[in-house]
Amino acid sequence: MDTVGPAKADLALTGEGADNTQALTYPRIDCKNVSVYYDDKQAVFDVSLAIHDRAVTALIGPSGCGKSTFLRCLNRMNDTIEGAKVTGDIFMEGENINSPDVDPVLLRSRVGMVFQKPNPFPKSIYDNIAYGPRIHGMVDGRDDLDAVVEKSLRRAGLWDEVKDRLTQPGTSLSGGQQQRLCIARAIAVRPEVILMDEPCSALDPIATARIEELIDELRKRYCIVIVTHSMQQAARVSQRTAFFHLGNLVEMGDTDQIFTNPRVRRTEDYITGRFG
Amino acid sequence: MLQQLGQLPMGWLLTALLLFVVSAGFSIGRIRAERYSLSSSGKFHSRPNYHGYYVAMWGLAPALILALAYLLLAEPLARDLLTRELPAAFHRLPKAELVSYLDAVSAVSAHGAYDGSDRVFTAVTHRYLELSGSLKITTLAMILLSAVLGVMFARSHVSPDFRARQRVESGAELFLFLCAAIAIATTVGIVASLFYESIRFFSQVPVTDFLFGTRWNAQTNAEFGAVPLFFGTFMIALIAMFVAAPVGLFAAIYLSEYASGKTRAYVKPLLEVLAGIPTVVYGFFALLVVAPGVRSIALWINATLIDVGLANGPVFAAQPTSALAAGLVMGIMVIPFVSSLSDDVINAVPQTLRDAAFAMGATKSETIKQVILPAALPGIVASLLLAVSRAIGETMIVVMAAGQRARISFDPSTDLTTITVQIVALLTGETEFDSPKTLSAFALGLVLFLVTLCFNLIALRVVQRYREKYE
Structure with missing residues (x-):
């Protein structure tokens, strides 16, 4: 069901040399038989898939299909939900991150996350970005921190808009700016993977377009997994797409293939709008 | 005769009277509205029940105000009238003593006319009972009259076009507002009395x-x-x-x-x-x-x-x-x-x-x-x-x-x-x-x-x- 490696076009896009190619050859995250239970109710059934580095993987499917729940396995966010249980193996750099030995706190510094609703902390713009580097002890001194903040904001395409008001509260920004602030906050801790849970669902079309451009830009450096309800968005920003239905992974493949030539009937029905 | 009236249980009488006014008013309004709607072909704006509530409201509201006024004012009024009739010797008493004497009079009178060896006290309690009896009978008559007038006034409104429902709704709103106002008024009253007494204190002891x-x-x-x-x-x-x-x-x-x-x-x-x-x-x-x-x-x-x-x-x-x-x-x-x-x-x-x-x-x-x-x-x-x-x-x-x-x-x-x-x-x-x-x-x-x-x-x-x- 799964094709190995991204589409050829990706190679040209990323173009950062030899070790890049290697990262592309091997999956960044390899999930084997992942199931999730909320108390006795099973929400995700035996999902196995590979997520590639320096590429955007979109998880699509109707509401309640388990795609967000699956996404939250990748940074162990389900640990924070009472009664949630995750089984199966999730290998990241050869390490099973679903093992009880792995400290979720350290894992989450490697796997950043952006949520559906922009959720800046009720702190200044600067402190929002500085939060992660500070708690993880990643910086020495103020200058270093200033540099990290600027770099993160630049990468999130927000620097020019906020550089003169870094001390203002993050909540004073517009919705789209807040979401880019959250992305900047996530990349400030230099993660390897960024998870995005419907990052544009609370934004207007213009703000959405900016976030999508940003995602495309970030793909050159990070492994990105995005959950989206919008099939157009999946088609626009992702290189690989996984279709979930009723807690099962129905089909996964290159985005072009999924959207133009799905192998499973259910995928086709969903993409053409016959259900969902 | 007036002395016997002085012993009437006013609480029960008032309750019974008000209940009677409400039920009578409701039936009158409702029956009249129903009769109209049967005889005339036009459509009534409000349902008969609302006309009933409307009439009852007009019967109840003035009666209730009078009853409240009675409960608040009757006792001080009776005392005031009595004090005026007392012999001059009483007026020379210190105020506190006069008040406690009157307290005794009203306390004893509550159990009926007093007949004892103290002739003055006996006479005073008898007179007090007469006074409160006349107050009671006047109040009852006034309540009944106001209720009848209210019901008649409201009854004349009953007609197909009359918006009884709206009137009842705003009446209910007013009632609810009054309940809320009571809580606020009580607070204001307490604060006012605190201020008043404090000012009296500070006139004797400097604030500083x-x-x-x-x-x-x-x-x-x-x-x-x-x-x-x-x-x-x-x-x-x-x-x-x-x-x-x-x-x-x-x-x-x-x-x-x-x-x-x-x-x-x-x-x-x-x-x-x-x-x-x-x-x-x-x-x-x-x-x-x-x-x-x-x-x-x-x-x-x-x-x-x-x-x-x-x-x-x-x-x-x-x-x-x-x-x-x-x-x-x-x-x-x-x-x-x-x-x-x-x-x-x-x-x-x-x-x-x-x-x-x-x-x-x-x-x-x-x-x-x-x-x-x-x-x-x-x-x-x-x-x-x-x-x-x-x-x-x-x-x-x-x-x-x-x-x-x-x-x-x-x-x-x-x-x-x-x-x-x-x-x-x-x-x-x-x-x-x-x-x-x-x-x-x-x-x-x-x-x-x-x-x-x-x-x-x-x-x-x-x-x-x-x-x-x-x-």
């Missing part, structure tokens, strides 16, 4: 002496410097908050962030039971358990300090009642005020903020310290302020365990007195209502009211601000 004087001896020496009372109140409330603020806050953090749903379901109500314990129970707990404990610890420290040569004599007063005992127990009492409200505000911090912090790799305690508490801080401050105003106004615990001596001392093992304790002391037992001693209680009450009002207002403002932020 009261607010800044350091000697309080209202019972014997007429010294009214309230600073020791303010100090005692403040000291005990401070001790209470030293207990309640950390314990309540940490309990709230545990409940909202760490406890599982099941634990929370048991622990939270149990904590709130603390708020339901009668304060007198806390009071004797403080007096019988905590105060002796505080005393023996203070004595032990004294002895130890002398033993090791750090002190020559006792350092702590080690009194049988103490500020510390009262403060500790009061602290326990206000824990639920802090924990319950703080728990609510911590829970009101959006889950998305917790998710954001966790997803950044923050630990649970980092999330709580750096994200949740700062976001919930205004609400937590408000809960602390409310607890402070509760502690300042608390009476029973301090009456039992804090002591009566007004003084300024930072020794927690000594006895202190508070505003509330002194108010109780001033107003229990034999009191005259215009001596500065009694009036000083009103001045103290006013201070207490203003201080707690300020705390509550600030707390409310803070909570409101906080709410605006997350909606």
